[in-house]
Amino acid sequence: MNHATDEQIESLAEKIKRSDKRAYDDFFRLMYPHLTGFAITYMRDKSMACDIVQDAFVILWQKRFGIDTGKSLKSYMYQMVRNRCLNELRNRSKEVVSSELAENNTISEMVIENQNNDRNSLGSLFREWINALPERQKEAFELSRFEGMDHDEIAGLMNISPKTVNNHIVAAMTQLRKYYKQYKQKNSIPDE
Amino acid sequence: MNKKQNGTAPEHIINEFDEELRNEMNEIWLLAGSTAPDVQDISPIEVENGLNALNTRLEISGDYIPAGDKIAGWIQNYSRVLVAAVALITLTTFFIFVPRTAVVPYGEMATLDLPDGSFIEMNSGSTVRYSRFYRFINRTIELNGEAFFTVADHGHPFIVKANGVSVEVTGTRFNVQSWADDPAGETIVSVEKGGVLFYPIEKRDQMVTLTAGESSRWNPQQLQPTAPETSNVEDATAWREFRFVFRNQALGSILRDLERRFNITIELEAHGVENSPLTAYYSQQVQLESVLDDICTVKGLRYTRTTTGYRIYRQVD
Incomplete structure (x- = not known):
């Protein structure tokens, strides 16, 4: 996830627990770019991602006495940011989903119909296809693809086994290939 | 972050697919990369701005120690220590008067060691409460439930109070059953060794003296516990095994x-x-x-x- 050594972070965690504000600042400087990038993967909005990461750091300071120095503070922060992102997305999607359902379209129908729209580049089609993946598959795939995380890191974050992470990613890519094939057939691009 | 844009899929992922699919899957991986969120790396200036914003928020929430000025920081730290000390003393004072409580969950049993060497075996669902001054002031235990007491003899009386009734002893072994939810509100005391005084709380003159192998009952309708009767104490303490x-x-x-x-x-x-x-x-x-x-x-x-x-x-x- 980033380049600070585990020992460095461990010693920062202990200092933060003892209310060492300077260690806390160092930890912020160390983690902020990575955590923000991570949050952007979920939120796709930089200012929102920054807000969420800052919230997480406020909470870290408030709960500093409860820091478990036996566990990785880095993973703790990633997990907190992930939870806050998912909550935010869930709150938001309640509105979106209900309006989508009102139109009585299944998601895949919408996706395929949209392909006829010329203004869509292949990139934005891929974006829609990824968005149409089941939530967990999408998350595992995006963390792997955009964050460059390995299966163990994703497994720890999503609280599932590395095997399941792998299954999610394979399923996601298989589904994306299906969409892509349909798209190529419709636009009569020959399969190489 | 070029990892987001370029390159083929990592081997551990691509190897999950059949040989003939791997090229296609690499293409999928590559194309999906174009949908990566558009991030420029967070610049050091943005980090410092973020930190400043964060510190403002912490200051507002009143939980912030300025790191800069050492002396001011020290005084502020020191005043915090003072406040903490006062709070600690106040809390401790209250805390000391709050009794210790031991609760045994349903489905479990427990043994409680007391500071004077006495110990209490507690049946499932029982609660025992005693003062933090136990041994310094008196040896008084409050019981709801069922427990077997093995009392170390220190000359000072050891008193069990249970749902309106007291059992007073010096060194001895005995069982008290006293459930607050018992329909009759009955308390039963059975003595295995030594002797006890059994009386309604505050009515010590109504006491019944029990010796080894005897038991007595009391409920709130009675002025005095029943006369000692010979009983099989092993039955009363069967729960311990x-x-x-x-x-x-x-x-x-x-x-x-x-x-x-x-x-x-x-x-x-x-x-x-x-x-x-x-x-x-x-x-x-x-x-x-x-x-x-x-x-x-x-x-x-x-x-x-x-x-x-x-x-x-x-x-x-």
């Missing part, structure tokens, strides 16, 4: 014993059997269902599993 001895015990009370021991709920949906007496012995650890089998056979009842335990109902022919 996970045994059950029900001697003319009301069915309702038996079911409560089972609930506590096995940590389950038993609903009794049959009128008129709640107080019907039953005698049964189980000499060793016994399965709950075999006890229920026996009860139902004798009383003409049936039982069925529920999500939290069992329901007992009347057999309909």
